[in-house]
Every structure is written in C-alpha cells, then in structure tokens.
Amino acid sequence: MLVYVYLLSYLSAVRAGSHSLMAFATYIIGQTPFPEFSAVVMLDDLQVMYYDSITRRARSYDDSKHYDEEKSVAGVIFRDMYNDMKGRAFYLKEHLNFTDGVHVYQRLAGCELLNDDKPGPLQTWDAFDQKNKEEFIFNEEKNHFQIELPWILWDNLQIAHMKFLYKNVYHPVCIKVLQSYLQVKKNNVMRKVKPRVRLMRKMLSDSEGLQISCLATGFYPRHINLTLFRDGQPVEDNQITGGEILPNGDGTYQMRKSLVISEEELREEHEYNCTMKHLSLDNKLDFTFVSDVAESDPGSFSQFVVFSVLVFMCVVVFIITALIIWRKRRAAGRDSEASQCKYFSTSSSMQDET
Incomplete structure (x- = not known):
C-alpha cells in the first residue's frame, strides 16, 4: 500500500x-x-x-x-x-x-x-x-x-x-x-481532451454560509492546474477542500476544489473565480462566480426557493383540477350523445311499426 x-x-x-x-x-x-x-x-x-x-x-x-x-x-x-x-x-x-x-x-x-x-x-x-x-x-x-x-x-x-x-x-x-x-x-x-467545467453553489445549514465549488472533469492527460481566487488573489490551500485528481470511468479524470464562504464574507461582496490550465487548452480558462441573491443573502435565497416551490405546487394543482373537470365534461358529453342516439333509435322504430 x-x-x-x-x-x-x-x-x-x-x-x-x-x-x-x-x-x-x-x-x-x-x-x-x-x-x-x-x-x-x-x-x-x-x-x-x-x-x-x-x-x-x-x-x-x-x-x-x-x-x-x-x-x-x-x-x-x-x-x-x-x-x-x-x-x-x-x-x-x-x-x-x-x-x-x-x-x-x-x-x-x-x-x-x-x-x-x-x-x-x-x-x-x-x-x-x-x-x-x-x-x-x-x-x-x-x-x-x-x-x-x-x-x-x-x-x-x-x-x-x-x-x-x-x-x-x-x-x-x-x-x-x-x-x-x-x-x-x-x-x-498523447491524446488531449479538454475539461468540462461546472461552477456549483450550495447553501449550508445552520447559517454556515455558502460553499462554492469548481469542478473540471473529462480531461486527459491527468495534469491540470486548478486555482480558486478571491478578489484576484489565490485562496490559501488550507481554506480549500478537495484538489485530488480522480479517475472517471471512461479513462479521463476530474478534479474538484471547494471553498466555504461565511455569512460575514458574503456581506463583504468579494469576487470569486476559478482558473484552470491544461495541455488541451491554448490559453487558461477563467470562470467567475456571479454575485447574486444566492450569494449575498442566504435568507432571501431560501425565501425564493420556498416561493418557487409553492408556485410550482399551485400550477400542478391547477393542471390536475382542470384535467379532472375536462374528463368529467367529456364523460357527460358522451352520456348525452348516447341518450340522443337511443332516443332517435326508439323514434325510428316506432315510426316503422306505424
């Protein structure tokens, strides 16, 4: 080992x-x-x-x-x-x-x-x-x-x-x-496969702030330089989690680096970005974590999520109700047509007997 x-x-x-x-x-x-x-x-x-x-x-x-x-x-x-x-x-x-x-x-x-x-x-x-x-x-x-x-x-x-x-x-x-x-x-x-990049944010429980992550995946060869920056300065290694190069199932590799941002840091409105260098790239790639309500106000973000869920549930209830009403009306229409057909059929029979 x-x-x-x-x-x-x-x-x-x-x-x-x-x-x-x-x-x-x-x-x-x-x-x-x-x-x-x-x-x-x-x-x-x-x-x-x-x-x-x-x-x-x-x-x-x-x-x-x-x-x-x-x-x-x-x-x-x-x-x-x-x-x-x-x-x-x-x-x-x-x-x-x-x-x-x-x-x-x-x-x-x-x-x-x-x-x-x-x-x-x-x-x-x-x-x-x-x-x-x-x-x-x-x-x-x-x-x-x-x-x-x-x-x-x-x-x-x-x-x-x-x-x-x-x-x-x-x-x-x-x-x-x-x-x-x-x-x-x-x-x-000797092949060169460019990395795919994802920027992710995750709200932490108990008012612990926000975790941002930069994931590079699907690249080959395995050598990559992935760096997180705060206001243009590299974040110290002891503040970052991850950083290991891990294999994917298709022969390529991935690397993820994460940083926890406290609520105090969120209020300070720092700018965070992720930069990477790889043999498959002519120039370095630079990605910025956009500052929005999700980063600056965790409480507002939670309210936004709750509101979105409620709206979604209302829409679902409305669609289900409309579908039930439509099916009942359709069934009633079929019964009416059946009655009319039966009436005309009976009337025709009576005329023939006469």
Whole structure:
C-alpha cells in the first residue's frame, strides 16, 4: 500500500508533456491466495504488461511488433527482480525481527522521458510491511547513483556494482521499452481532451454560509492546474477542500476544489473565480462566480426557493383540477350523445311499426 501511494504521487508529479514507465511489484511472505510475486507495468496511467511467479511469463496488453523482444527482456528483468526481492524480503524479516505470518515487500521502479525526449532519472522505491522505505536514484545526465534511507550498509564495491547495473542495463532498457510503448500507445497517452467545467453553489445549514465549488472533469492527460481566487488573489490551500485528481470511468479524470464562504464574507461582496490550465487548452480558462441573491443573502435565497416551490405546487394543482373537470365534461358529453342516439333509435322504430 505504501508503494502504491508513491505510485499515485509519482504519476501526479510527472511533468506535463513527459511520459513514464513504472513497474509496481509485490512479493508476499506467507500463505495467501495471491501469487508469491507479481508485477504490473504502467505506461503513464495505462497498464501495458503483467507478470507473476505462477506463470513466469510476461503478458503484454498491446499489439507491438516488438512484442516477443519486449516479453523476453521483461521476463529477464522480472525474474531478476523476483530473486532480488525474495532474498531481501527474508533478510529483512529476520533483520527486523518480524514474527511468522504474512509480510509484504513492494517495489516501484521506473524511468521518465521528458517532454524534450531527453531521458529522465531512473528511480526505485522499496517498502516492507508499509513501514520502511528505501530509495535508489540514478541520474544519467550527471552519471550519479545514490541510495536514500538504506536498510543495510552498502560498501563501495556494492554501490559500484549497482551503479553499473542501473547505468548499463536497467536505465537503457527502461527508456527503450518506454519509447517502444509510446509508439504503440501514442493515440491513447498523447491524446488531449479538454475539461468540462461546472461552477456549483450550495447553501449550508445552520447559517454556515455558502460553499462554492469548481469542478473540471473529462480531461486527459491527468495534469491540470486548478486555482480558486478571491478578489484576484489565490485562496490559501488550507481554506480549500478537495484538489485530488480522480479517475472517471471512461479513462479521463476530474478534479474538484471547494471553498466555504461565511455569512460575514458574503456581506463583504468579494469576487470569486476559478482558473484552470491544461495541455488541451491554448490559453487558461477563467470562470467567475456571479454575485447574486444566492450569494449575498442566504435568507432571501431560501425565501425564493420556498416561493418557487409553492408556485410550482399551485400550477400542478391547477393542471390536475382542470384535467379532472375536462374528463368529467367529456364523460357527460358522451352520456348525452348516447341518450340522443337511443332516443332517435326508439323514434325510428316506432315510426316503422306505424
């Protein structure tokens, strides 16, 4: 779970216009219904490959012409990751004095291709039972390798060996596979869908004021800058609720930010607006919350709502009454016509008998 949080944070932090390839791996100590080892590969926010220790095969979710090569390379890397995580997991279990039972070791590893097609750093995060974190970072541009928060002490020889692997194996393979997947999935990950925007207001109970919300939804990619302003100045983050990027069911995303305005602030008649920037937009979008009776006078707004409901109910009663009267008149008219028909029929019969 801890590494999954890092995955969400990483995806949110990836720079606009850049792309990432991340492997999310899990190794389990103990008896569970799940594979001992499994890994999912994500291109940005799309799942493109899966591997587990039961089948010991990499399964790709695309029609890449390099599928066999990618599957072979991925299989080698996953098996190496599996053996490494297995050895480290049992070492950590003993080193950290964990008891028997189920323990989970997770790893998030991947690379980034910047918006100028320049390779970014290769990073790896490890977590054991959601409590400990170890991070490996290789910066190709600076040819620099570092370890943050190490679980064990690394000597110079081990660090040199890891640097060699990251520089000559992991990083170039990651970038190559990332570029290959971008060619296959470019219609998905490089598409740009403009956000739809809704401005909403909600009267709060117990004279708590008014809540305004700015919702941007249906956009892709997931990077968006949504800001609420009061009189031209950004509202402080501690006054705003929401702000998380959430997935929609159609592969797009949404973000909502809300602000509660007290009755005192309403009387001060501030101007509030919402501004957003997104890759699909040539310019930023600016939306203003129009000041009206709903914002300036909550009591009047409530009276307006009550009055509107009463008018609506009166109209409904009038329509129902008119409909009942119309149906009665129609039924009476039919009875009259039936009587007349019966009268004429009887009169005709009497004349015929005469």
